[in-house]
Amino acid sequence: xxxxxxxxxxxxxxxxxxxxxxxxxxxxxxxxxxxxxxxxxxxxxxxxxxxxxxxxxxxxxxxxxxxxxxxxxxxxxxxxxxxxxxxxxxxxxxxxxxxxxxxxxxxxxxxxxxxxxxxxxxxxxxxxxxxxxxxxxxxxxxxxxxxxxxxxxxxxxxxxxxxxxxx
Numbered sequence: 001x002x003x004x005x006x007x008x009x010x011x012x013x014x015x016x017x018x019x020x021x022x023x024x025x026x027x028x029x030x031x032x033x034x035x036x037x038x039x040x041x042x043x044x045x046x047x048x049x050x051x052x053x054x055x056x057x058x059x060x061x062x063x064x065x066x067x068x069x070x071x072x073x074x075x076x077x078x079x080x081x082x083x084x085x086x087x088x089x090x091x092x093x094x095x096x097x098x099x100x101x102x103x104x105x106x107x108x109x110x111x112x113x114x115x116x117x118x119x120x121x122x123x124x125x126x127x128x129x130x131x132x133x134x135x136x137x138x139x140x141x142x143x144x145x146x147x148x149x150x151x152x153x154x155x156x157x158x159x160x161x162x163x164x165x166x167x
Contacts, residue, residue: 046150050157053126053146056109056116057159060130060144063091067098068140068163078165082140088129092118098132105129125149138165 014022064082071080081097090107091100093115099105103118109126110119116126126148133141140163147156 042151046155049125049148049150049155053148053155053157054159056126056128056146057144057157059093059116060091060128060146061142061159061161063093063095064098064130064132064140064142065161065163067096070096072167078138078167079134079140082132084132084134084140088131088145090118090128091130092116098130135162139163 067081068078071078083098087105088107089099090103090105091098092103092109094117095103100118104120106122107128107130108119108121108124109116109128110121110124111117116128126146128144128146131143131145133143135141141160142163143158143160145156145158147154149155
């Protein structure tokens with residue numbers, strides 16, 4: 001009499017179902033990692049553009065402040081060359097008066113090395129518009145908006161400053 005009751009038959013290898021489940025789990029894991037990587041790259045690009053837009057907005061305010069300070073140094077009226085603007089102005093870092101005759105009112109900006117300059121190219125990534133409002137006799141409200149789009153989605157960054165005739 002043979003005793004087969006305690007003997008277990010050991011099968012080596014995987015069944016087709018186990019292989020399919022393993023491939024599915026690995027594929028889902030890789031797709032999750034790829035989605036996270038793609039999203040991270042997009043958000044990094046948007047963050048870089050937002051930082052650039054913040055610098056461009058600050059530069060716009062500094063341009064207006066520079067015109068005001070130049071007026072003081074030349075003993076001109078403090079707001080000479082800074083008219084209140086129903087339309088918005090396009091300017092670059094070399095602007096001495098507003099509106100800048102070298103810049104379109106569309107405010108397209110292109111980078112020339114490390115600096116932004118006015119451009120007529122509607123394909124330029126950034127647009128900057130400066131609006132000046134006279135709020136009080138000795139006060140100007142300077143508002144700067146920077147526009148751009150990232151993968152078809154429009155973005156805006158705004159900055160605002162009040163400039164005074166404190167002299």
